[in-house]
Amino acid sequence: MKSNTRKQVEAEIIRTMAEAQDAGLGDGIEAARRAFPGVPDVVLYECWTNLDTQRTEAWWQTIERTIDVEVIRSALQATGQTPT
Numbered sequence: 001m002k003s004n005t006r007k008q009v010e011a012e013i014i015r016t017m018a019e020a021q022d023a024g025l026g027d028g029i030e031a032a033r034r035a036f037p038g039v040p041d042v043v044l045y046e047c048w049t050n051l052d053t054q055r056t057e058a059w060w061q062t063i064e065r066t067i068d069v070e071v072i073r074s075a076l077q078a079t080g081q082t083p084t
Contacts (some may be wrong), residue, residue, distance in 0.1 A: 013039065013047040014054075021051075 016035045018070025025031055028051070029044050 010043075010047050010050065012036075013044065014051045017048060017051050 013032050013036060016032050020026065020028035029047060029048055032039065032044055032047065054078030
């Protein structure tokens with residue numbers, strides 16, 4: 001039960017940070033401090049790290065999909081050619 005509560009609290013802090021970042025208000029830590037006074041810095045930085053990791057993973061997935069599309073497109077175009 002504790003683990004689920006902790007994850008829910010972290011998710012809310014991360015959501016607040018993400019909204020602040022998306023609005024161009026910095027890294028979101030200050031927004032989370034204002035929204036949730038008293039949260040220890042270590043928790044805020046852990047949430048910030050998790051958000052950064054999520055966004056980095058999303059970026060990599062976009063890059064990988066783009067590369068996959070280009071590789072597939074090239075392969076399909078090459079099928080009409082005679083191998084040399």
